[in-house]
Amino acid sequence: MPILYLSxxxxxxxxAYYRLLREMTATDxxxxxxxxxxxxxxxxxxxxxxxxxxxxxxxxxxVEHARQGAPKVYTRELIDLVFELPYCRIQNLIERxxxxxxxASVFLKELARIGVLEEKLVGRxxxxxxxxxxxxxxRDSGEFSGYR
Numbered sequence: 001m002p003i004l005y006l007s008x009x010x011x012x013x014x015x016a017y018y019r020l021l022r023e024m025t026a027t028d029x030x031x032x033x034x035x036x037x038x039x040x041x042x043x044x045x046x047x048x049x050x051x052x053x054x055x056x057x058x059x060x061x062x063v064e065h066a067r068q069g070a071p072k073v074y075t076r077e078l079i080d081l082v083f084e085l086p087y088c089r090i091q092n093l094i095e096r097x098x099x100x101x102x103x104a105s106v107f108l109k110e111l112a113r114i115g116v117l118e119e120k121l122v123g124r125x126x127x128x129x130x131x132x133x134x135x136x137x138x139r140d141s142g143e144f145s146g147y148r
Contacts, residue, residue: 054142069114
């Protein structure tokens with residue numbers, strides 16, 4: 001899946017983007033425009049690599065925390081699932097074949113008990129949110145708060 005979010009760079013440098021676009025259109029001189037876009041690709045790639053590295057460190061910290069804090073429910077498949085999206089539902093575990101409904105609920109509640117997930121009631125459905133992943137995804141840095 002593509003993960004290079006160039007729009008972030010363009011939004012951050014909006015005035016330069018539009019200025020260079022106008023100049024390039026008016027003069028047919030592409031050099032500054034191409035250099036601007038290449039700087040954007042470079043900056044975005046570096047930012048993305050830091051973000052991915054942070055996510056990998058968080059996932060490994062979560063694996064270790066779950067192994068110690070909830071060894072009876074820990075599986076690598078379960079941890080991988082709660083990192084695919086910043087939240088999951090009982091149904092996600094059932095669809096993956098990780099557990100049946102009752103057991104899936106126990107697994108997610110246990111991860112919530114040890115601080116990996118937070119349980120939220122949304123309408124009639126329970127969502128289990130991965131708050132550290134959510135923060136990591138919504139902040140510029142690749143840093144996260146560890147487990148106690």
